[in-house]
Amino acid sequence: MSLIARLRAYAADAFGLGGTDTVAIEADERLAAIALLVHVARADGVLAPEETERLGRLVVGRFTETRAEAEALIARAAAFDAQTRDMAQLVEMIGHEVGPDRRARLLAMAWSVAGADGSVHEFEEALVWRLGGLLGLDEAAIGEARRNAAEGRVTLN
16 A cells, blocks of 8 residues: 555544545556656657657556546646656555566556657656666666567556
C-alpha cells in the first residue's frame, strides 16, 4: 500500500470516516503511472505527435477500455503531472507492493514513450534511468526494460 493510501486509511480509522476506498486508491495509482509516462513524454520539452499516439496506445487496454477514456485519463494525468513536485512523488503514489516485474513493465512503457519520436533525447534517457532507480530497479533491469521497449515487447499486464 502506498504512503498516501496508508495515510488515507489512518485518517479514515482515526476520524471514523469509514473504510478506505480501494477503487479510489487504485485510480490514484493508475493516474500516477500515466502521469509518469506523460512526464517522460514531455522530458525533451516537446510533446511530439508520435509520443502522444504511443502514449494513447499504451493506455488503452492497460488502464482503460477505449481511446476516448484513454485521452480523458491522459489529460487528467498531464494536469496531475504539472501539479506534482517531481517523479519521486508520483512513484510513491504507485506503492511499494507493486512487484518488480510490473515496475519493469512500467519502465519499458516509459522507454517506449521516450523513443516514440524516433530517438531518445539524452535528457529523456537520463530521466528514464532515474525513474528506473526510483522504481527500485537495478541497471540490468533498466537495460532489459529498454530492450523490451525497443523490440516492441511492452505490456503492463
